[in-house]
Amino acid sequence: MAIMKYVIIGNGIASIGAIEGIRKVDTENEILVIGAEDSPAYGRPLISYLLAGKIGPERLALRPQEFYEKSNVSTKLGTTVEAIDTKAKTISTDKGETIEFENLLIATGGIPFTPPIPGAEGSDVYNFTNLAHAQTLISKAKEIKRAVVIGGGLIGLKAGESLFDRGVDVTILELSPRILSLAFDENAAALAGGRLAEVGLNVRCGVTAKEIQRDSDGNLKGVHLTDGDFLQTEVVVIAIGVVPNYSLAKDSGISVDRGIKVDDHMKTSADGVFAAGDVAQAKDLLFGDDRVIPIWTNAYNQGFCAGKNMAGTDIEFTGSLAMNSISFYGLPTISVGTVNPPEGDDSFEIATSLDEKKKSYRKLVFQNDHLVGYVLVGDIDMAGMYTAFVKFQMAVPEDAKKQMMAGEPDVLMWPDDFFKDTWNPGHVEQD
Amino acid sequence: MKRVYPDKEYCIGCHLCELACMTAHSKSQDLIVAYREERGKDGLSSCKKVFEKGHTCVAISCRHCDEPSCVAACISGGLHKDPETGHTLYDREKCVGCWSCLMACPYGAIRRHPTEGKIVKCDLCAEREGGPACVAACPNAALKYEER
């Protein structure tokens, strides 16, 4: 096989970002994508919609087949890359192939984090991070009555909600005092939790599984909780989070920290090797340091930036921005940027407005006259306008701040020049 | 590519562009029916939104960005960039209503459909003869549809 100009390991959204990034610059040279999963690239978050029965499998694919054809991308699916030789610039797959590359992107995503719980080894304990997991749970749901989900974060709640939609009695366990502790604050979590409880899910905070109980045949019987309770269940889903899937990189001598270390151009320590997505530890827009922020948009953006750089343009990554949008039975929630500033740090100014009846909540976090994060629950329509202030790091003058607090951010609050460059570029008044 | 450029110096805040957009995307193609019936019944709404602050107004809608944040955020493949026309296209069949794009688009150009779990976003009136309805309706040339 000839040297491939572009090879991408992983077939997730970072990979699609990279393809689109490369094609912005180079419309000719072939791209090879190698993915361990055997399905075409799908919307990973869609697996909860699939499990809930809201969409069918035909809606999973992110891009139509013709996208790959038109973009001159060949794929090797169901193929796992086992090693990278950074010196020889080759990779080898589980199918025994060795492929020489000029530019390589490692976009291997994350793997579910499974804490050591006694009894976790064995049948009927699942994760919920890929299509196969969803498919297993779909068939399982037909036979079972009860399920316990460990983890009250975004994925855990989504898994719980989806199983519940399949008619399963679901209990969600969250070790911290509230659900959604990372991306949301107490008020938002209370509204979301309230909505889940209203529908009939059991959410228990401050407890987790101490042990998974099995009978002598190894069949799952239930879960012992840290507070002494015992929950009967037929299925346990562990959804505590994902950790960067960097072993492949690490084993081949590429520098890793919490994730694969990348520079401003998404380049790893190895020549011609880039990394993007959940596996990468890249610059954070707000903090400036390098972090792993395993969310969709960052994966795409990092892939896009890596792709452009792989194709020879010199583009700096603008930085990751934490953002989540998730709905709980029709109650939409959005969180962007820093939403839980360190307690006692008075450089932050927080403005909240809560209407429990309307299930509406708004929290704005300002630092040094800049909006650095926000949470919206219920009334989310102006989200993008807030995002602009976080993302473009525009100063927020006092009157604008008031307007924002009233829930009315708008483009006319932007600095004049920036407004013109964005909305009416190249326009000059004749006189 | 041709885009719609709003001029805040001359937008008079009449909101006619919103009405035109709504009509252009209505079943009846008739403003009165669209506004009186389809708006309430089908949640017909405008992709354009007029903002006002003091004496300044501006009507905005999707910019059809070169490198759109909404596409990066879309988890369903419902938003993508048409490499030929440059339009940021929306496929409502694929959309699952996760509101990721609404959150990610820093131009506030995406809104929720009032009755369906779908979004409302400018399509540059691609199907319409004579180009964008909002531009055609603007009485003060505060919207320009041109190559820049």
Add this chain to the structure above:
Amino acid sequence: MLFQPVNKNYHEFCIIRDKDLCINCKVCVRQCSYEAHYWDESRQKVMHDNTKCIGCHRCEALCPTAALNIVNKPSDFRTNSLWRPVFLQNIYKQADTGGVLLAGMGSPVDIPVYWDSMLLDASQVTNPSIDPLREPMELKTFLGAKPKRVKIVTGKDGKPELKTKLSPQIELDVPIMFAAMSFGAINFNLHRAMARAATETGTVYNTGEGGLHKSLYKYGKNTIVQVASGRFGVHLDYLKAGVGIEIKVGQGAKPGIGGHLPGEKINDQVSETRMIPIGSDAISPAPHHDIYSIEDLLQLIFALKEASEYKAPISVKIAAVHNVAAIASGIARAGADIVTIDGMRGGTGAAPAMIRDNVGIPIELALAQVDQRLRDEGIRNKVSIVAAGGIRCSADVVKAIALGADAVYIGTATLIAVGCTLCGRCYTGKCPWGIATNDPKLSKRQNPDIAAKKLANLIRAWGHEIEEMLGGMGLNSIESLRGNRDKLRGVGISDIELDILGIKHAGR
């Protein structure tokens, strides 16, 4: 709503809203600067208050479903040809307020419109007509003093050479100019539009008495700068900025009185241009305090000539009043290059209604008399005559030129071209069409790109029509029409009117 001062119910207009069409979109609510339309929270629909409607028709024009009609209030007072409704309404108003009645735009009163009593001639068999589409047609006009006779000598190279020294001239491609409407009375956007349109069509616009905004100096070749009794914005650069300078002595709509631009209209731009503080009233005194005689006027004329290095013709603008011919003669003798006569139907941003409707004379009569007098005195060549005040169409222009004008100013027509509906409330500063207002929310209703295009179109359209009419008369240049009263005939007017106009009755 019902409980209000009795007299408020004698309002002029009614808003008719077609229920089948109105969709309650609130476009009318946003457009009406008099708040005649409003959103009624309790009824959840758009309602209106007829007493507030001033009849500008802005809502009607912008309503997307054509649901609105603005009509005169149908309830009539008992018919009385002496005490017509307007007098009653005015008295009621003044009995309430104790104030002078203010008015905007030109006088709407029913005095004879002589344009309509004059008809043009056309060629038939002999002296055949000319097709302007096939043959050259000259509308070019030069404003300024012309020599009595020219002396031509044969140069060394055998070619003829002009020996006479010519006075400076303003060159116009069409004999129609945008009239003086000061920056302040109308807004910057319209000044931009007039400047651009004048440049595009090869004519000029007049700054009016409010000075010249610095960003419009670049249109100087198409600008006449005005010097009025308030001397607003007058400085050396200003005087040198245009191709002509006009001393405003009088205005047709309000002869004998000065001007008053209320402080609310003085925003930062107006203040900078007029050189007066923001928010202060701009008061133009009735007379120029340095002109009490023709000799004084002469001094000012020459001071301005001096200042502009004798490069710009000096115009003197007066209102058409009883002795207009004698006054014009004096002006010509004082050294002016142009006399501008503004008839009583000329527009204004604000004037006391009594003055506007009762003082002055119609432009047609004034113009005929001025031209005749200057001819009789043998000084017609010393000045160009510009007629203004109530010119509504190209035929009016042609008739004015046949009566003796060199060119005309159009003011009201200019504003109508950009949307004015003659509601006559220019003095309130709330012009819903964004014309006679500096309120930023309203003035942006005039996008100069659109306004300039409309104004240029108007000039072009009238230019074409003038060519048609000239061609029909067998003339191929506007020069040949000037003062050519043989091309005019009167209809339905008395001998004395015919005599003053210097024309024969139709049929003669």
